[in-house]
Amino acid sequence: MRSAFSSAHSNNQKHRFSEPLHLTSGTPWKVILKYALPIMLSCLLQQIYVLTDAVICGQTLSADEVAGVNDTFALTFIFLQFAFGCTAGFGVITANRVGLGDKAGVRRSFATQILLSCTTTLVLSTLSVSLLPWLLRLINVTPDNMGVYRAAYSYCFVMFIGLVAQMSYNFICTILRSVGDSVTPLVFLILSTLLNIGLDLWFLIGFRWGAAGAAIATVLAQALSAAACFVYTFVRYPDLRLKKEDFKVTKADITSHLRQGLPLGLQFSVLAVGIITMQGAVIRFDLQPDGRMVAGNPAQNGFGAANKLVNFLMVYFNGLGSAMVGYNAQNYGKGDYARIRKGTNQALVIMLIFSVLCTTVGLLLSVGGAYQHIFLSADKISLESIRYGNLYLYADMPLYMILGFLIVMRSSVQGTGRSEFTLGAGIAELVSRVLICSFLPGLVNGAPTNAFSSSTAFYTLCLGDPGAWTLASLVLLYPYIRYILREKYPI
Numbered sequence: 001m002r003s004a005f006s007s008a009h010s011n012n013q014k015h016r017f018s019e020p021l022h023l024t025s026g027t028p029w030k031v032i033l034k035y036a037l038p039i040m041l042s043c044l045l046q047q048i049y050v051l052t053d054a055v056i057c058g059q060t061l062s063a064d065e066v067a068g069v070n071d072t073f074a075l076t077f078i079f080l081q082f083a084f085g086c087t088a089g090f091g092v093i094t095a096n097r098v099g100l101g102d103k104a105g106v107r108r109s110f111a112t113q114i115l116l117s118c119t120t121t122l123v124l125s126t127l128s129v130s131l132l133p134w135l136l137r138l139i140n141v142t143p144d145n146m147g148v149y150r151a152a153y154s155y156c157f158v159m160f161i162g163l164v165a166q167m168s169y170n171f172i173c174t175i176l177r178s179v180g181d182s183v184t185p186l187v188f189l190i191l192s193t194l195l196n197i198g199l200d201l202w203f204l205i206g207f208r209w210g211a212a213g214a215a216i217a218t219v220l221a222q223a224l225s226a227a228a229c230f231v232y233t234f235v236r237y238p239d240l241r242l243k244k245e246d247f248k249v250t251k252a253d254i255t256s257h258l259r260q261g262l263p264l265g266l267q268f269s270v271l272a273v274g275i276i277t278m279q280g281a282v283i284r285f286d287l288q289p290d291g292r293m294v295a296g297n298p299a300q301n302g303f304g305a306a307n308k309l310v311n312f313l314m315v316y317f318n319g320l321g322s323a324m325v326g327y328n329a330q331n332y333g334k335g336d337y338a339r340i341r342k343g344t345n346q347a348l349v350i351m352l353i354f355s356v357l358c359t360t361v362g363l364l365l366s367v368g369g370a371y372q373h374i375f376l377s378a379d380k381i382s383l384e385s386i387r388y389g390n391l392y393l394y395a396d397m398p399l400y401m402i403l404g405f406l407i408v409m410r411s412s413v414q415g416t417g418r419s420e421f422t423l424g425a426g427i428a429e430l431v432s433r434v435l436i437c438s439f440l441p442g443l444v445n446g447a448p449t450n451a452f453s454s455s456t457a458f459y460t461l462c463l464g465d466p467g468a469w470t471l472a473s474l475v476l477l478y479p480y481i482r483y484i485l486r487e488k489y490p491i
Contacts, residue, residue, distance in 0.1 A: 020180030023330040024099055028343035029350065032323055038182040040319030042173075045189045047312045056200045057214055058376045061151070066380060067286075067297040068141070068151025069211050070304035071279060075135050075152075076159045078272030079128045083167045085268030086120055087113070087174045088322075089261035089419060092329045094178035096417075099333025103239050104246075110175055111246040112253045116261070117171050121164045128160040139280040145293055154212035162219030169226035172233060175240070177326050184232065192225035263419035267426030274433035278464050281437040284449045285388070285458055294451045296380060299458070302388035305375040309365060310396055313358040317404055320351055321411035328415025344412040344484050351404035362397040366390045391455060395462035402469045409476040412484060421479040428475045429468035436464040 021035050057069055090113045097105035128135075132153065136142070141152045159166075169192070173185035196217055203213030234241050285299035324347055331339045365371040369386030376385070406425070414422050441449050445457035 021182070023180055023327045024334045024336060024339070028327075028339060029346040032320075032327055032343055032347055033350065035180070035182050035327065036320045036323035038186040039177070039322045040316055042182075042186045042189050043315035043319045043322075044312075045186070045193045047308075047315055048193050055375065056204050057211070058380065060204050060208075061210060062147065063296050063301070063380055064145070064147030065151040065211055066376070067293075067300045067304075068148040068153075069155050069214065070300055071139060071141050071148065071283065072136075072152045072156045073275075073279070073304075073307075075132075075139065075156055075276065077275060078269050079124050079160065079163065080166060081268035081272050082265040083117075083120060083124055083163060084170050085265035086261040087117065087167065087171045088325065089264035089414070090116065090257045091174040091178045092260045092325065092415060092417060092419075093257050094175060095326050095329030095415075096333035098179050099330035106179065107240065107242055107246045108249060108253060109257070110240060111242055112249045112257050113171060113175070114242075115247070115249065116254070116257060117167055120265075121167050125160055125163045128163070129157065132156055132160065139276055140283045140287075144291060148293070148297075151211040154210065155215045158212050158215035158219060162215070162223070165219050165223035165226060169222045169229065172226060172229045176229075176233060177322070178329070179237070179240070180326070180330070182323070182326075184229070184236070188225045188229040188232070191228065192221045195221035195224060260417065260419050263423040264414065267419075267423045270423075270426040270430045274430040274437075274464070274468060277434045278437045278461070281441065281449070281461050281464075285451060285453060285461075287450050289450055289452075296382060296385070298382055298384035299388045299451070301376055301380050302372070302385035302390075303392055305372045305385070306389035306392040308375050309362060309371040309393070313362055314403075316354045316358065317351065317407045320347060320354065321407040323347075324408060324411040325415045328412050329417075332416050340412075340416065341484050344408065344480075347408050347412070348405065351408050352401060355400040355404040359397045359400045362393055362400075366393045366397075387455065388458060391459045392462045395459055396465050399466040399469065402466060402473055406469050406473045406476065409473065409480050413476060413479045416479075416483055418479050418483060421476060425472040425475045428471040432471040433464040433468040436467045437461055 021031060023031055023035060025031075058066055061069075090109070094106055094109040094113070097109055136149065136152055136156070141149055143149050169188075173189075176182070176184050199217035199221055200214060203209045203217050207213060209216065282299055282303045286293050286297050288294060324344065327343055328340050331337075331343070366389075369381065369389060372381045372386060372389060410422050410425055440460045440463070441453070441457040444460045445453045447453075449457055449461075
């Protein structure tokens with residue numbers, strides 16, 4: 001069976017690696033891995049974005065500025081993830097129509113997503129900039145610590161203004177992956193990464209623009225890459241060249257996309273709220289009883305460095321998860337439910353292998369705080385920063401298998417159009433993480449937490465992650481059993 005979409009070269013050339021994959025045929029695990037590999041590499045490069053900013057910021061900025069950038073990750077995450085979640089949900093509709101072989105339907109889905117993405121970006125940018133001072137107070141970043149506050153504010157402001165660039169890039173990549181092309185997004189992400197590195201060096205070292213410079217570099221690199229990727233897509237894929245009539249979207253088109261996109265966007269944002277709660281709780285471990293921060297911000301910097309390592313190792317999980325969305329969505333559109341079950345179960349085995357390998361690497365890098373020498377300059381590394389960072393790793397890494405199961409289940413269920421369950425899992429993560437981070441450290445410490453609290457109190461804070469993964473996995477067991485193992489799909 002031929003793919004519903006083909007490139008301008010496919011009619012006169014043999015199949016190439018960069019051609020769209022036929023996700024509805026072939027041995028499931030082989031197809032999934034071939035499709036997932038470029039996505040994994042893309043996720044790796046996205047982490048290099050973060051790594052580049054962290055390394056250059058860590059080597060050039062003050063401890064207060066580094067803490068400000070680290071503290072705001074969760075804030076930018078909440079809005080970016082809502083946007084990215086929406087585009088991922090929209091992509092399920094596109095992949096369904098690819099599986100059906102409906103070329104006109106794919107173009108109409110493309111056009112619908114352009115309209116919805118523009119609206120979403122405008123609303124999110126306006127909302128995020130307007131709420132920025134309040135959001136910073138929410139995570140305990142206030143003008144009382146002016147150095148941290150200024151860095152956090154300037155970094156967030158630029159990232160929020162630049163949401164259009166970041167969403168545009170993610171949007172076009174989702175379209176390409178929906179039609180089975182996971183290679184082209186990788187190629188343009190390489191371009192974006194190289195641009196980001198060059199602009200980081202230029203803006204931070206050459207111009208000394210501080211935290212704002214790191215954000216400007218990221219936004220500008222993604223804007224240029226998104227524009228180039230759009231042009232390439234229209235040239236390479238004639239079937240994706242939109243016509244005037246494609247923009248005559250119906251209420252049904254909008255409703256179907258929102259039904260998939262909004263729950264996933266909300267799920268991603270809900271996850272970010274939980275992460276904000278955790279970040280705010282971490283900051284309290286750097287506060288003295290009089291409200292002043294301790295020198296060097298060891299809890300924030302140690303936790304921030306460890307968190308970057310965790311996110312770096314998760315690229316394999318996220319890459320395989322993203323692949324399962326496209327794989328299940330195309331096969332769902334085709335109506336091949338047995339293939340969905342087989343592919344999902346094989347993906348779980350692959351994820352188990354990944355989780356064991358990542359756990360081993362993470363624990364090895366914890367020895368002597370080796371990972372902190374990657375993400376922080378020597379003057380920001382201390383026995384205290386290593387203590388805080390390693391406690392986070394010791395809480396998370398041994399339970400990576402639960403995270404792997406969660407990601408495969410969430411993505412597989414999403415690919416079958418059951419977005420209500422992925423939203424439910426996200427809410428479960430939020431509840432678990434908020435309850436653990438807000439109350440457990442204080443209970444263990446016997447008093448409100450601060451810079452003089454025990455290591456045990458900080459360790460219980462870090463249990464917010466595995467606790468959230470466990471509860472969310474339990475929520476997803478139901479749709480996995482009913483809609484995948486038993487193949488109970490709607491007609």
